[in-house]
Amino acid sequence: MITVGLLGCGNIGRVIAAGQENFKITAVYDVVPARVEEFAREFDAKPFSDFTAFLAEPTDIIVEAASVVAATEHAQEVLESGKDIVIMSVGALADKEFRAHLVATARDLKRKIHIPSGAVMGLDNIRIGQISSINKFVLRTTKNPKSLSREATERTQLFSGKAHDCVRQYPKNTNVAESLSIACGRDVDVELWMDPEEDRNMHEIFFEGEFGEAYIRIRNLPSPDNPATSYLAALSILTLLKNLDNPLVIGA
Ligand SMILES: NC(=O)C1=CN([C@@H]2O[C@H](COP(=O)(O)OP(=O)(O)OC[C@H]3O[C@@H](n4cnc5c(N)ncnc54)[C@H](O)[C@@H]3O)[C@@H](O)[C@H]2O)C=CC1
Numbered sequence: 539m540i541t542v543g544l545l546g547c548g549n550i551g552r553v554i555a556a557g558q559e560n561f562k563i564t565a566v567y568d569v570v571p572a573r574v575e576e577f578a579r580e581f582d583a584k585p586f587s588d589f590t591a592f593l594a595e596p597t598d599i600i601v602e603a604a605s606v607v608a609a610t611e612h613a614q615e616v617l618e619s620g621k622d623i624v625i626m627s628v629g630a631l632a633d634k635e636f637r638a639h640l641v642a643t644a645r646d647l648k649r650k651i652h653i654p655s656g657a658v659m660g661l662d663n664i665r666i667g668q669i670s671s672i673n674k675f676v677l678r679t680t681k682n683p684k685s686l687s688r689e690a691t692e693r694t695q696l697f698s699g700k701a702h703d704c705v706r707q708y709p710k711n712t713n714v715a716e717s718l719s720i721a722c723g724r725d726v727d728v729e730l731w732m733d734p735e736e737d738r739n740m741h742e743i744f745f746e747g748e749f750g751e752a753y754i755r756i757r758n759l760p761s762p763d764n765p766a767t768s769y770l771a772a773l774s775i776l777t778l779l780k781n782l783d784n785p786l787v788i789g790a
Pocket residue numbers: 545546547548549550551567568569570573603604605606607608626627628654655656657658709710711713714717761763764766767768771
């Protein structure tokens with residue numbers, strides 16, 4: 539049985555915990571002490587209010603499902619402790635120096651940094667961007683203003699530019715932009731829209747290159763507990779965890 543240390547007892551953490559089968563969340567940590575205690579009671583895990591003690595607990599892998607700040611603060615320490623990490627708040631890796639340092643540490647210590655497909659589809663073959671020329675890559679994300687904690691009466695563009703700038707400005711809503719950039723091997727172009735007529739979290743991907751062209755549209759249902767996060771993102775990380783011990787690896 540794979541043992542998991544969970545950093546972040548929120549919406550995604552709860553979906554993962556509810557779906558445990560071939561892995562077990564044995565240790566949990568969150569900045570909100572009451573949340574850790576409640577989660578630990580409900581899912582029979584050991585609660586921690588101190589990160590160092592949490593990390594010292596014997597677990598096989600740490601799952602970050604908290605925030606860009608949490609991933610930035612703790613990812614390096616996790617790898618240095620000899621554990622693999624799953625990073626959900628991928629926006630942390632928009633800092634190129636930080637990412638390079640993290641990857642170098644993982645390489646030296648023979649550890650893995652897993653990035654779930656999250657709220658999009660297609661990350662598998664989008665990786666061909668690392669070996670083949672791409673002449674266009676645009677992510678257009680459209681969410682209801684509520685998912686962005688804003689108000690609007692008409693469709694409004696909030697951002698147009700590069701992924702790393704977008705996720706810096708909207709760290710709770712555009713981690714996918716950074717996942718696509720890492721997969722594709724370039725800082726992708728991003729448009730972020732809010733639309734009061736849209737009740738889903740929609741991601742449209744326009745991808746053109748030597749291979750031909752692709753258009754992927756994902757219309758995600760928001761998570762019941764956090765409208766900023768698509769339910770698909772939680773299902774994605776749960777699938778990743780369920781496949782950690784599967785010898786059959788599918789996808790590029
Ligand atoms: N990669 C992707 O495709 C996607 C990534 N995400 C990201 O996944 C993360 C988790 O999402 P949700 O569970 O929906 O969020 P949530 O807000 O429901 O839960 C996050 C939990 O982490 C805790 N937390 C926040 N900062 C912390 C810190 N510095 N140290 C310890 N605990 C901390 C909070 O108290 C909360 O309990 C978020 O960063 C979100 O933006 C969300 C959707 C898609």
